[in-house]
Amino acid sequence: MTEMIEKTEQLPDLESFQPEEMTELLNGNHAELINRIKAILSYPGFIYLSAANKETYREKVLEWCQVLAKERLGALGYPKEFGGGGDLGSYFVAMETLSYHDLSLVIKFGVQFGLFGMSIMFLGTEKHHRKYLSKAGSLELPGSFAMTETGHGSNVRDVETTATFDPSKNEFVINTPSDNARKDYIGNAARHGRMATVFAQLITNDRNYGVHAFLVPMRNENGETLLGIKIEDCGEKLGLNGVDNGRIWFNQVRIPAENMLDKFATVDKNGLYSSPIKSDSTRFFTMLGTLVGGRIGIPKAALSASKSALTIAIRYASIRRQFGLPGKPEIPLLDYRTHQRRLIPYLTNAYALHFSLEYLTTRFLNRSEEDMREIEALAAGLKSWGTWNATQTIQECREACGGKGYLAENRFAALKADTDIFTTFEGDNTVLMQLVAKSRLTDFKQEFHDINFFGVMKYIATQAAVAITEKNPVITRRTDDEHLLDPEFHLAAFKYRERSILISAANRLKHHLKEGRNSFEAFNQCQNHLVELAFAYIELVILEQFQNKLNSLEVGNLKDTLTNVYNLFALSQIEKNKGWYLEADYLESTKSKAIRRIVNRICGVLRFDAKGLVDAFDIPDELIGAPIGLAQA
């Protein structure tokens, strides 16, 4: 079917691309750890459970976590002095690699070693580290992270659980004032957790100092629930049934004062509250900010699940044949343009996300305090973009495999069901995207604040000049390959979009405020606009990081292949947003149509590399599991 592909000189030739080289690039300097984890997950003991009974499944997942703890993977991110590996980066690599396996496993792993253990690490002080970290890392102390309440999912600041200081006994009293305030969906709570990091309103001397975290014992060593604690099983869920999510009520539960995680605030024995951070609001966000790691783990897990789905669907599409010329053999699905269009752009999204998550992780690991707002926005945005992308990728892969894709043995059932909640937990995506937008608006405000009147005038003039250059008819109509494949064009287009939406959102907000609406109402009026701003921002970041990655490569086959992947990512994003670009007169019709044509062409070229590009994810057959998706199928 090669004659069906329109060839072009501009698209690099890809004949000798080596998947192994690409694997090396993706693994970076973590190859050893990644291979070690893949080897562990390929042990016979890790064979997927089929048609599991919920309770059996939960026990198996706990067992798996115990094996991983024994292999010292759980404590990778904790300081060495408390039995850890002293390398937070390795912890993220572990999350990512474990996500090629059962996702209940990685979520249980994340609850125990990430949410529970790292809340102690980041919100607690040395006494907590000494007492609990090595036990958390070895799974001797199974724990939960009890933040969400039934009535308060996204709105953490308004949780209702209270922690009231009692100076007479130097204790905090943890209490659930209503059913709406019970802790809900708490992983590791229904069966295995013995202690929980509980987020509650700290009250001392009759004053509420806002949300703080406390270590609250839930069960004794025999697994019996402690006095004053009521735990209920959340029951069957859409997916992740190997995780024992539960609901927790606290009835005047007393804990020693030292169980307050006191990195950011303390209460002395007289009940006097003090904190190095004066503003309640700043303290709250600083505290939450330290937990941003959770938001990095989720899109990494989502990406690994997407890679599994793509591997299965693209390998199947390479061998499954259907229809064709009369009297000739049927042709592979991947030769069909609709099939290329369905799958290959999601494959390029996976590569793009890989590099941007790598960037986010590096930023997080090397963070300074001033970086935090930006890193939080990046994490929130990439979490949302990445998890929505996973939902779409896996869905498209399932459909592309037809009836085969519907059989549980081919793993889409689990991949779909288990990742479905990723768009909700660690922050609802729609809410997170608004945080991203607000962060961009804050940047914007500061930018104006930092420059004087002439600076503003100059800024506006620059913007106008950009508009004049880029929206020049010569540019808006250019349809030649050289221009369409020019990274400068992509970057300018992505930047222009982000900047324009940012400016118009700021103007609209100002307008609504001027008309007398309060800020809540003004934001609500612009909500969709803000979500679009967040998309534009995150897509710009992803593009920039992909470009940076390409620029770091030496000339050669690997770079050529990745250039095609990059081009398809960049152009298919512009195509996705063509309504916006046309509306903004940034593209003319002829150019928009030319983009569609070149996207078709690149899909046609990458069709021949698609299998190599999924092989490069290097997911062992034992973890792929699906009979239709094995390397040798």
Add this chain to the structure above:
Amino acid sequence: MTEMIEKTEQLPDLESFQPEEMTELLNGNHAELINRIKAILSYPGFIYLSAANKETYREKVLEWCQVLAKERLGALGYPKEFGGGGDLGSYFVAMETLSYHDLSLVIKFGVQFGLFGMSIMFLGTEKHHRKYLSKAGSLELPGSFAMTETGHGSNVRDVETTATFDPSKNEFVINTPSDNARKDYIGNAARHGRMATVFAQLITNDRNYGVHAFLVPMRNENGETLLGIKIEDCGEKLGLNGVDNGRIWFNQVRIPAENMLDKFATVDKNGLYSSPIKSDSTRFFTMLGTLVGGRIGIPKAALSASKSALTIAIRYASIRRQFGLPGKPEIPLLDYRTHQRRLIPYLTNAYALHFSLEYLTTRFLNRSEEDMREIEALAAGLKSWGTWNATQTIQECREACGGKGYLAENRFAALKADTDIFTTFEGDNTVLMQLVAKSRLTDFKQEFHDINFFGVMKYIATQAAVAITEKNPVITRRTDDEHLLDPEFHLAAFKYRERSILISAANRLKHHLKEGRNSFEAFNQCQNHLVELAFAYIELVILEQFQNKLNSLEVGNLKDTLTNVYNLFALSQIEKNKGWYLEADYLESTKSKAIRRIVNRICGVLRFDAKGLVDAFDIPDELIGAPIGLAQA
């Protein structure tokens, strides 16, 4: 939060809309049957199984089907003389209503009474009707529909199972030549089916006459598999685990000649083949055409599932509160613009689909032979559009309910999993959309064929005139409510889109053929274009039918409400396709932006009717099942 809604004089006021009246409109003249079925499904025996074991689940679903058979619902569509209700329309109503319940139930029901029973009814002759129809309708004879093979899903014409006539014994020999030719995913096969309608290549006197249907016994009355038949369970599936899908191999299985379903062709005792339809191809498509009813049932089931999901999500969004002004109560999710934008357009899609499926059913029930190609295209297109829409609707509803939506008790788990295969079975959507497009291209060719040269010139002139009128700057820039809410504008826009894509697709195909590509390759080059044509066509049909429904209503509150629903449907479709409209210069930027604003406004107005509009679906609480979605929640 009412002040957040920009009011407009042009949008009808909706204060006194009565959900009961809307229910009446939706039910048409089937209210009695619908209510009878809802009452049956509300029996305690029909309580949903939770966390079901697959085998228990399958037996329960069989039991439910037996109850429905006893209530004479299965045979509703069969002729009265064979124990049926003599009303195919009622059968479709039953499918639609049963789909508010467990979807394994409706699929098992559809396999038995629709696919199996109706293949006998439509492909067989009186001897088959007399012998089998009443037994199929009473479920005394559980049956399967064995068309799909492992290697041949969409490409039915190339199935490999053979039915070779043996004149010495006046028998057909049914045989599976290879593992790829085993019948696959066959409902009712793994456990309960005793007979199957098997599609196989008819061979007699050494000639292959193409695919025909045969009744092949599979099991005896004790449920034991017969000699020469091998059946394997498909095992766990992503959803629909209450249906016993299986794989069937035939090893030289002999059946009497009379078991050939001989409505369209016969083989006499000497092996002489004859058919009233001379062309093998025409006969094949005529035969498949009679089975188009199955493609009507699926989008109806998908629509009911969408209605259930919307009922749950919109009721929950009306009571669930999150965030708000400091010191004030939190506000309901449905007051948020993003939430309105997520859910309300899907609600209007549900109404739009309801009316177009009503139209399709009427067309099918009153079909003449000349209508068939159009009806098949309508069924294929509405099946695809409706099932993709269901996947999206249910996904958005799940996400809009956050963590609550992830709990199995709130039913999204089942709704998502069970409907997921709807985009694949009864024809893969991407393949079906190409059939739709091909049908439109055939119409187009005929249109040109029927008119002479001057006619063609006149036609082109008319097209140009339309372009000149509608693409006049005065029109492409109009942004006033009167114009944007004018059904003539909507109709013209939808028609223009369909017509333009049709003409350009025809031209591109011609171009590729002229360049020497064969027709298969030419079609592959245009595949995405063709899918877009199918979308444009189906959306035009849906719009027209919604307009017809509105025109049939008397002035009043009901019509006012439905007008808003209609407007949102029409405008949000144009908004969805704005990239195309801008590219075609049919809209200018200002108008495209005005459409976005008015879509926001209508969402804001319909926010107050959203609950009434889902109440009007009138799904009993017993069937809603979800605690967060009950009428009195």
